[in-house]
Amino acid sequence: MAKRGKTSFNKEQESGEVRVEKWRKYLRFLLVVCEDQNTEPTYIKTFKRHFPAHSLYLEVAGVGLDPLGVVNKTIEKIEELKGLTKREIDEVWTVFDKDDADLNQARAARFDEAFATAKLHRINIAWSNEVFELWFLLHFEEVSPDIPIPRAAIYERLKNAVNNSVGQNVISDGHSNVDIIPYLRSHGSELDAINRAKALARHFSNTAIIGSNPASKMYQLVESLNSWIAYYNFRC
Template structure:
């Protein structure tokens, strides 16, 4: 399991050298996420911990809204299945609430994303409001009773990082994946997992669109770790 104080195995990798013997892999794991930079790179960073030719991890960034992400996941699943000539074992969709409550059209699309994902058997790791809440949880507690907007998440994330020695001049820019290396260096992953579980427990039973703050990214991470541990043991 993940150790205290570090995102295990994280590494920013822009060009993944895909295995030549893809059909040799035992388990195919697809993550389709909202952000084309930070989120995609974050999940790709787990590849270096996976034993060779065991779990094939494919992380795809889309730049789409929640329903668009789930729809894209359907086509990405077909693409990967054609590539490996077998079924994909697990599909996760990762998206944020963002402005989903701005108007009736967006509310409808947000709710439809959950319905379509369930119909397809996809697992969902959503955050209300943003993915960066997961990063913030590596550094501090977040009160489950007080809704927190995305800009406040960004501001608090920058503030928490700047309080750490050696990072006093850090400036957070949305979409800049450099924040991932900083979190890997100074963050506490075990604390983030525990804090995320507390937020989930507090908002249990509520509609996702009003469950703020909450993030299910930790659920995805724990699932990934379980498979990495399984195949590491098998090796």
């Protein structure tokens, strides 16, 4: 590999302020569009600071739409970012949950269409069934694939897992709570979360996504981000 130089805190990416003339200095562009407008984007943005300046530019957006809406908005965002950078976007991800996709046929059809549309446009999907917070929970404890877990139970287990790990009641709610994010690294384990998510994926390998509860493919996005972080921080 070529020498990448010293690692430096990427203040430009953290602030979101990139002057037009600096776009050409970035080596790679990665776009992540999230269903949630709060927890998911905040979590993914924590990876930005690990990229050396002008290496990989990570654009993260939260759009507050259902899975098909997220995918369609992602297609728009791709064109917007291409217009700014005058470059092709190297890697694109969407992040969304199963949520109520199985509530009726119309929602199930839109859920399936989200995957078909994403595939057509080469968009990767980091989905969770039922909710994104399952990915956080996997940082703290094992989750059995044998019994589906309703979202309320995930929120409660996550709250208790964080508080038990810290040793005090630092979290009052496990739902859409950005205050949990710092504890993922300080008291949880990303490696354990990845391995646990992979085990769930293997269990549901022959099951339709809409019926794969509990499961999360967030580990694939995290592994991709970590691989690029390692690459751009490589020193000969």
